[in-house]
Amino acid sequence: MKLSFRDALKESLLSLGQEYPALVVVTPDLAKSLRIVDFKQTFPERYISVGVSEADMIGVAAGLATTGLIPVAAAFAMFAVEKPFEQIRNAIAYPNLNVKIVATHGGICVGPDGATHQAIEDLALMRALPNFTVLVAADALETRAALKAALEHKGPVYLRLGRDEAEVVYREEKEFIIGKADLLRSGNDVTLVACGPMVAKALQAAEELEKVKVEARVINMHCLKPLDEEVLLQAARETGCMVTVEDHTRIGGLGGAVAELLVRKHPVPVEQVALDDQFGESGDAEDLFQKYGLTVSHIIAAAEKAMLRKSSQIFMKERR
Amino acid sequence: MESNGWEVLQLQKKAQQIRRDILEMVYRRQSGHLGGSFSIVEILVALYYKTMRIDPANPKWEGRDRFILSKGHCAPALYAVLADVGYFPKAYLTESFRCVNGKLQGHPDLKKTPGIDMSSGSLGIGLSVACGMAFGGRIKGQDFRVFVVIGDGETNEGQIWEAAKTAAHYKLDKITAFIDLNGLQNDGPTAREMSMAPMAAKWRSFNWNVIEIDGHDFPQILAAVDKAKQSTGQPTAILCRTVKGKGVSFMENQIKFHGTPPNEEEYQKALGELS
Known part of the structure; x- marks a missing residue:
């Protein structure tokens, strides 16, 4: 059985949005592609689209975190990480701010869009940053568990998801412990x-x-x-x-x-x-x-x- | 805010003292950026002594106004002011600045220095962060204001304009950005290296409330800040005509003093002019 990462992200953000009043979603004009339009409609005051400007997204997320909110900057891995990497390094990792970067489209599993949209270096980049926790979800159910673990963790987190559907690995709710495989x-x-x-x-x-x-x-x-x-x-x-x-x-x-x-x-x-x-x-x-x-x-x-x-x-x- | 003559005089004296502190830091450490620090002294003094809602005894107070030095290399000016208003002991300025294990890093560091609201140093990021802070205040129902100082060379950075459109689109009127138009960037005059003229028209076209002033004139700075506070639905850009190296005759408008510390002779001479 296969389930979609992006549907999992959509549903997880909706339910975690209820659970975490400090959660704010920031995206660079990708609400439809990430299927987070529902979050936008349910929590309009906690949804910010910065338009097609990824560096700005990272700065905005950093600023939000300084006020005690928990921003989730969401985009494709290429645009969540690789385009604004220096901003992530200096405005999130170095000041150790509580920002969660959640990226779909990690790897060549992206498919037809081709190499410009296939982030194949994001884990290497993010692993190299001090202070960052780096998570990768295996399937839909783990996406939710990983996102919750990221929100519970105090400090910057990168969560990588695939683009589309993935074969189900976990069939029931699981606990996700950071640092435990x-x-x-x-x-x-x-x-x-x-x-x-x-x-x-x-x-x-x-x-x-x-x-x-x-x-x-x-x-x-x-x-x-x-x-x-x-x-x-x-x-x-x-x-x-x-x-x-x-x-x-x-x-x-x-x-x-x-x-x-x-x-x-x-x-x-x-x-x-x-x-x-x-x-x-x-x-x-x-x-x-x-x-x-x-x-x-x-x-x-x-x-x-x-x-x-x-x-x-x-x-x-x-x-x- | 009407500023009276006596008050302006006090602020001017304070600015002179801050310049001496900056000179002392950079000379003793033989490292740091003097020219751009001197060009923003009046802006910082006006903000920290007359404008911002702060409590130096409680630097993390949620209701405080925020300040971001987006042109982070001019940290000496900020450190001198923060020490003077009581965020940390003045001894840090000479004992800690740019030193290993020091509290005062080469560029502002929110983890290491009390009173720093955001780490900076890599140019172009601060205005986006200001937007994030302003969104935070809006979401949390807090009425704090966010002040940012941006260099004119820094406006070459595309991210400044990414943030400018976000602030205007979302009507982040709690943001006041000071653009320090000292006319010199790392490699030379901005007009020659990378002209951003017409600067005021650029900000206006991004739908900002634009005020143009002399950035060393206290009554003008304070009046501009007042106007910024009254702006509803638009963030404000205060374009400050300034002089790089302001206050020391032989440093004014000299690219040499962007990042080169003074030697002993220059230091003595500068100190004389600032006394």
């Missing part, structure tokens, strides 16, 4: 660490691997920062190899975060299922995933390679 499947042969809509694909890959007697552990790393080091180190110790899976460049995103941790604390073979260092293009999302290497079979191939590297390490160790 979700262990979705146990196994001791290899660990698949995924985020966003790629989590569902990692689960499918684990099912396929089970058919060939490979027990894959699956972790939804929905919080890239702070990273759940404990669950990753335990997985590294117990499974001995890892595959990271993300709709993002292989530079600086989930794969980067995991590698940075493991290289310091418990090095094991890590394979990355991610975009190579290049831009995407127009096309249906599934065709793009095929061309750019983000399918279930790519995850399976990466898992096999990681396990091969692990066993050759063991072999070399025993020969010595």
Whole structure:
């Protein structure tokens, strides 16, 4: 079953708008595209469109936060993060203001709009900013949980969503704890660490691997920062190899975060299922995933390679 | 507000003292921006001593008027004023400015310095933040005002005009922006480097209430602020004709003193002129 991120955002903002009287939505002329027109109609005094001006959106959100309100700056990832990045850095991250940046359209899953609208570097950018918490929602239900966790957290948060529908990972209300990953499947042969809509694909890959007697552990790393080091180190110790899976460049995103941790604390073979260092293009999302290497079979191939590297390490160790 | 002669004299004396404090900071630290700090002294003195609703003992008071130094490199002027009205000890000015572990960063920092309402330094952002603050006041039903100081070179930044349209569209009449027209930007005269003329017409065409004054003349500044307060439905831009390096003859209109600190001889001479 598939559910839409943007419908989830629409419904979450509506209900959280009731729950949090300090919540204010700021958007750059994207209310229709983000499906937050309902919020605008229900809470007109807490909805601000700044027109097509993303830098202004970030400054306005920062100013709102200084008065004690909780602004949610919402746009496509390209325009929420990449265009006004310096403003985010100096007007939100540095003064550590309580702004939530919520972006749809993360990754090449954007599809036909092409490379100009496919944010494939946003996680790397946002991870690099001190003070920021970086979240990625896997599906519709997690979108709501992540948004609530972001509102509860005091400090700047970036929440990345996909563009369209995602395969359902969570079927019932879940708790979202910042800094705690979700262990979705146990196994001791290899660990698949995924985020966003790629989590569902990692689960499918684990099912396929089970058919060939490979027990894959699956972790939804929905919080890239702070990273759940404990669950990753335990997985590294117990499974001995890892595959990271993300709709993002292989530079600086989930794969980067995991590698940075493991290289310091418990090095094991890590394979990355991610975009190579290049831009995407127009096309249906599934065709793009095929061309750019983000399918279930790519995850399976990466898992096999990681396990091969692990066993050759063991072999070399025993020969010595 | 009618300003009488005695009061104006007191403000002028205060401005001279603030200039001495700024000179002291920048000379001692051998770092900081003198020229642009001197051009906004009267604006800051008029705001902090006569205009703004503030409580230095309670810098986070929700009902306070807000101030944003969008041209953040002129922090020395703001620090000298904040210390003088009692936000922090005056000793910070010489012991802490631009020093490691210091409370007074090179550019304003709302986390480190009491009395700073918004961090700034990267040009062009402050007016958007002012809009956010004004929206905040409107949403929360508070009547505080928001004052911003913007450099003339800074108006090259596109974001200034993004914010200008937002403030006008939403009728954010609690915003008063001072545009410091000292005529010099980093590389040279604004007229040569990047002319923004006609400046007043630009703000008017963005549907702002525009007032043009001499930015070193207290009665004119105070009268303009009064007019700004009466503006309903329009934010106000007070275009201030100023002199970069104002108050020290050999620094006035000299690009050299944008970011170069004075040497000992220059310092002594400047101090003499400001005494």
